[in-house]
Amino acid sequence: MSVDESYQDDGLKLHDLRCFDAVVRTGSFQAAAAALHRTHPSVFAAVGRLEARLRLVLLDRSGYRVLPTEAGRSFHAHVGASLAEIARLSAHARLLAGGEEPVLRVVLGDLCPLPVVLPLLSEFFAGVAATRLHLDYEAVGGPAGRLRHGTADLIFHRAEAMAVPVERIDLAEIRLVPVAAPGFLPPHLGPDLRPDQLRPFTQCVIRDSARGGNEDHFLVPGAHPCSVPDHAMKRELILHGMGWGHLPDFMVAGDLEAGRLVRIRGRHLPGGVEILAASRRSDLPHGPVAERLWRHLRARFPGR
Incomplete structure (x- = not known):
């Protein structure tokens, strides 16, 4: 046989x-x-x-x-x-x-501007009675990891290549600005700093919450890092002169205008731009509430 x-x-x-x-x-x-x-x-x-x-x-x-x-x-x-x-x-x-799903799992990433995303979710879930929003926070590679492992239905985080099929809706551009408190860096270094000149100074970085994650964004080789869980804590440390680092423009615009922080961007420290996106798996089924939320986001950001 x-x-x-x-x-x-x-x-x-x-x-x-x-x-x-x-x-x-x-x-x-x-x-x-x-x-x-x-x-x-x-x-x-x-x-x-x-x-x-x-x-x-x-x-x-x-x-x-x-x-x-x-x-x-x-x-x-x-x-x-x-x-x-x-x-x-x-x-x-x-x-x-089962009809409408009982829980919708949404993960906010460390680059997610809450004043942009939370009103969208609040408006949508105000009209949803049977489905509970389960909201989590992850940093660096954490949101993508949650999507990859199937423990999130939707993430709001930087758009990036993933190991699983993903569809996304681009929401905004996030500019990452290198900043420090006034007087944190000695004046003799000049306005156009090179990364190697920053090695003696503590650099604030976000901890990667992904399992086994070790992504490094803008980390200067040889610098002493101070790791924090989110950008809010990172901003506080930098404001108090405990390090320098890159922060999202929406978070530091007021600090820069008021002189509480100064830009240290130059030819060698240009900062960066990330695309904030809503992303979900395209190879998995989605419930009716998840589909309505996706259409809600697509209607609000049709041209992105």
Whole structure:
């Protein structure tokens, strides 16, 4: 009997495929059992059953770490795609069965101007009775990570390339301005600073809230960094002469006008421009409230 005939006659159990996928991802039956909240014998039996049905040896069990065979690697690539598609179908079915989603998960990034975004959300959710807004804050790579891992329905953050399919609505341009408190830098450095001249001075930076994240934006090599959770804290430290750093223009316009902060931008410190965008996964289903919110944003920013 061929593998195709065996598949058609007996079928492949979803449980067996999930167990095989977990073993490949974790490298052991024990770890796979823990990840799936199953017993070690049940996972071992499931993979054995799958190999028997396929008449293939999928795993090399001879070493300390369980590794896929050549056939196992090829088969696992298709298993991963199939499990992802099943998850999407299940999520879509739950949306169809449940009507309006009970919770909409929105993440605000560190570059998000609250006076722009919060009125949009407030206006929209004032007309939504059955869906609760779950609002979170993440910094640097955190919002994209939440979208990538499927723990956010929508993020407001810088537009950037991601490892998953994403669609976005551009909302605004955010200019990042290098600033310091008056007198923080000695006058002999001059108005056109180079990054290497700033190495002796503390640089305030935002901590990356992504799991395992280590993105560095504008970090001067060799400078002593002082990490903070958000731009509000960063602004306070800079105002008190405890460091210098880049801050969004909407946050420092009043400080610059009043002389509480000074620009240190020059040819070698030009700052930067980021696009603030609303982004969501384009490969996952979205509930009716999420779709209405997306249309609400699209109507407010049609030309971006």
